[in-house]
Amino acid sequence: MQSLLAKSTRWRGWVQGLTTLLTNSYVTQSVTKSIPCPSLNCYACPAAAFACPIGSLQHFAVQRKFPIYVLGALSVVGLVIGRASCGWFCPFGWFQELLHKIPVPKLRLPNRFNWTRYVILIGLVGVIPYLTGEPWFSKLCPAGTLEAALPVMGLYPDLRAEIGVLFWIKIALLVGFLGWMMVTLRPFCRWVCPLGAIWSPFNPISLFRLEVAQSRCGHCNKCQAVCPVDIRVYESPNSDACIRCLACVRACPTNCISVATLTAGPAPRAAGQPAK
Amino acid sequence: MTGFDKRRWLFLINRGLLALAALLILSVLLYAPWRSEVMHEIQTVLINARLL
Numbered sequence: 500m501q502s503l504l505a506k507s508t509r510w511r512g513w514v515q516g517l518t519t520l521l522t523n524s525y526v527t528q529s530v531t532k533s534i535p536c537p538s539l540n541c542y543a544c545p546a547a548a549f550a551c552p553i554g555s556l557q558h559f560a561v562q563r564k565f566p567i568y569v570l571g572a573l574s575v576v577g578l579v580i581g582r583a584s585c586g587w588f589c590p591f592g593w594f595q596e597l598l599h600k601i602p603v604p605k606l607r608l609p610n611r612f613n614w615t616r617y618v619i620l621i622g623l624v625g626v627i628p629y630l631t632g633e634p635w636f637s638k639l640c641p642a643g644t645l646e647a648a649l650p651v652m653g654l655y656p657d658l659r660a661e662i663g664v665l666f667w668i669k670i671a672l673l674v675g676f677l678g679w680m681m682v683t684l685r686p687f688c689r690w691v692c693p694l695g696a697i698w699s700p701f702n703p704i705s706l707f708r709l710e711v712a713q714s715r716c717g718h719c720n721k722c723q724a725v726c727p728v729d730i731r732v733y734e735s736p737n738s739d740a741c742i743r744c745l746a747c748v749r750a751c752p753t754n755c756i757s758v759a760t761l762t763a764g765p766a767p768r769a770a771g772q773p774a775k
Numbered sequence: 776m777t778g779f780d781k782r783r784w785l786f787l788i789n790r791g792l793l794a795l796a797a798l799l800i801l802s803v804l805l806y807a808p809w810r811s812e813v814m815h816e817i818q819t820v821l822i823n824a825r826l827l
Contacts, residue, residue, distance in 0.1 A: 532821060533814040542821050550817045558820040568813045571799030578793045704789045763786045 504758050505749040511586070515593035522590060523646075524548045535572045538589035539694045541640070543647035545654055551643075553693055557624055557634035573694075577701030581708065583743035585688055585695050586727075591642040592688055592742070596727070598680040606682045610729055610740055613689050620693035636693060638665060641673040684727045688742065699739035706761050707743065709736035715755040722747035722756060732756055 522536055523546040532542070536549030543554075552573055559566035576584055585592055599605075623636035637643055648669060652659055679686045688695050702708075711733050722732035725746040730738050732747045736756065748756045803809045 533817045535817075550820060554820050555817050558816060562816065564816075567799045567809075568803040569817075571796045571803070574792060574796035575800065578789055578796060704785050704792070706789060706793075761782070761786050761789050763783050 504745060508745045508749045511744060512593070512596070514587050515590070515596075518588040519590035519593055522548055522588075535569050537572075537576045537584045539591045539642050539692060540589075541637075541643040541646040543643060543651065545647075545650055547646070551637070552697075553624055553640075554634060554637045554643075557628040557637055560625055560628040561632050561634060563629065573697055574701070577698040577705060579706050581702040581705035581737070581743055582695060582698045582739075582741060583707060585692075585698065586742035586744035589688075590646070591692075592685060594645070595680045595685045595687060598677065599684045601681050603681050605684075607729065608683055608686075608689075610689065613740055615690045616692055616696040616699075619691055620696040624693045639669060639672055641669075641676045641687065644669040644673040685742075689728055689740065695742075702739050702741055702743075703737045704761070705737075708759055708761055709741070709743075709748070710757050710759040711736045712755040712757070715753045717753055719752065721750045721752060725750040 518538070519540075522538060522540045523544055525546040525548065527548045531548045532550055534549050535552040535555055536542075536547075537552075539553065540547055540549065540551060541554070542549070542551040552569055555569045556566050559569065619636070623639070627633075627635045648666065652662070676687060709732065713733070716733045718733060720731065723729060726732065727744060727746065728740045728742055730741055730747075732738075732741075733755070735741075745758065748758060803813050
């Protein structure tokens, strides 16, 4: 089973591509668009099949109502799979990984300031929309600019007359992030994404989790070398930054990292054979 | 606290929160006035979403 999971990481790009198509499938809009998407996908994208959970949260903040339904849906996802949705299903995460494949000089950054995503969640998604009555995160979101603002401008030429300063600020932010994504892996997920910030605290208590057999770990740091969010997995296998991509499970030479489920009993033992 | 205890606590927290989250969703989906209001609200977001 562990070997199968490790091998499945080879197909992660295909899973991300497939979920990008599914979340933007257009044809199911009439049925599914009132369901919060389990990843960051702009609801204003002409093909979007689901509602953006962050946009929905802001809407309820603007309306000064408690987002019972959206928080319930996000909590269920977080409690079952933690941030695995970021690693496997998020179209914008996939886009960032694809951009990072462009051969330009790379910049590795530590996780020191990754609390900024919590500030953005509380400020731009909660407090500021509540006080101003405007969904400010959505107004600036680079995913929204890429998936919605630009396609909408292309599809509806009449709307181009309404372009103002805000549009160009959004474009500047998007261009800045595109450049950063080429040199640093998943910068939006690590320092900005408020959806990741919502799911992060669920990682240590989620049903789906990682376990490390410390007795077999040689502290070779190969897990950190392949980790898209730069985690030392043997120190913190269920770190709030982990996106559960399972690259570490596959890379570990002693196979000491394993996928487990949270049960009431003792931790299961890691599988014995190294994954190839 | 032993490792076993910690894991047991995590398990209990997970199940407790999972039940609470399910209750939040079901309270909206099963109570028709809330359901129609919330679904309408989320559909309204879509209309407001063409942000220029």
